[in-house]
Amino acid sequence: MEERDRLEAYLRDRGLKMTVARETVLRAFLGLERHVSAEELYDEARRLDPSIGQATVFRTIKLLADAGLAREACRDDGARQYEHAWKHGHHDHLMCVRCGAVVEFQDDAIERAQEAVYSAHGYVPGGHRLELLGLCPACAGTGGGKGSA
Amino acid sequence: MEERDRLEAYLRDRGLKMTVARETVLRAFLGLERHVSAEELYDEARRLDPSIGQATVFRTIKLLADAGLAREACRDDGARQYEHAWKHGHHDHLMCVRCGAVVEFQDDAIERAQEAVYSAHGYVPGGHRLELLGLCPACAGTGGGKGSA
DNA sequence: GTTGGTATTGATAATAGTTATCAATATACT
DNA sequence: AGTATATTGATAACTATTATCAATACCAAC
Structure with missing residues (x-):
């Protein structure tokens, strides 16, 4: 999975670690082919691993955004929104x-x-x-x- | 003040009332020639009338947006932002x-x-x-x- | 100008989204 | 495998915003 490699490279560059929780969030994110809030992403990640914590999802989606895998946007009603950014051309x-x-x-x-x-x-x-x-x-x-x- | 008239007309149309608090918020908003958050607007309004409540400022800025006097935007860091919209062409x-x-x-x-x-x-x-x-x-x-x- | 019905107010509690704290644990390097 | 350290999940804390509610201001009618 190219996205996973990208994340791992990003983490390694910064002395951070690739963990199962991060991979779970990544898979959840990639599986949702639409704009998601951190909350929705949390729900999806929990489906893959019920033991995952909400804080981890918030932390990880931010990481994905930094790594260039997710793009952050802001929605009118408060919740921030994320969309795929890797190999998805600008739009x-x-x-x-x-x-x-x-x-x-x-x-x-x-x-x-x-x-x-x-x-x-x-x-x-x-x-x-x-x-x-x-x-x-x-x-x-x-x-x-x-x-x- | 043209903006005040606009607000009053808007309120009258809906059976709402023109109050000193609303006028205070309007004056505070008009006095700040830049993008402001509700929080900043609250600070400014308190300068004009220290007894004004925060809830009132939140309520009123929304009213101003509805009345076409303010335009609402969303900022990355969470707080919503408002800018002048009356006789300010689109930009x-x-x-x-x-x-x-x-x-x-x-x-x-x-x-x-x-x-x-x-x-x-x-x-x-x-x-x-x-x-x-x-x-x-x-x-x-x-x-x-x-x-x- | 007084009266009366209703919208409004400010304080407070409540809510939503997000971040910080921290002890227990997983990870990566040797 | 051993060890230093980054990470985790639960929870508390925090920020921005909205709902609640008794007291009050507004405005129209008298």
Whole structure:
């Protein structure tokens, strides 16, 4: 498993250790092909190993993020969210505010325009977060416009 | 004060009342020309009226957001953040990850590209959040590249 | 301006998400 | 296998936020 190797390398570089708990969290994370909160990840990890502690999951997901395996985002309602980052190219999100459906997309025009903004202000690019909100076709079709007044 | 009128109209529409506490929070918010957390807003509001309660500040800033006077964002470290929204045109943020400097910008090319993404996926646009991260000229100049290896 | 019904307030408790503490244990290196 | 040290899980602590509730302020009607 390439991700496991990556984590092990990361740990070794820092004098840290590869443990069964960390591997459990990694497997739980990789098994969930969507955005997860630490809480959800905890639930999944417990399915793989009921003895795992919540603190460990919190600690480990942060480690995964540092190691470049997970990407951290922030959600409106408080809980932080994590998504796969390893060999998953950069992408942004298009989310339906009604049903929560998420589309991951990548758009060169947007990326280029962002580069232009960076250089216009003399900044050195270092990542970005873009979230487009709106109504998905299904929700828009079922009267999602406003109130049905 | 135009903002006060806006708030009063919003409240009246909903059968709510204009109170001194709400006006205090509004003045505190308007007086801070930057992004603030509810906590910071509480501090400022207490300067104007030491008897104001924290719960009231939390309640009121949410009200301001609903009324279109404040815009809500989420920050990495947990605390929600609010910025002026009244007669402040839409803009995105360019932030220095080292010193925290924030540039507000507006870029037509990005906006247009976003519209294209919406229609490509059949979504109805409903707002977006874009945050560009990087190093500001000052921080990039003082060896902000990586480690100074 | 007084009255009265209702929204609002501030203090406090409660909650959610996350982090620190710490003794027991697992890990990696020899 | 032995040993130093990083890690673990349970729990307490902490931060940001929300609910509860009796006292009070607001505003419209008189």
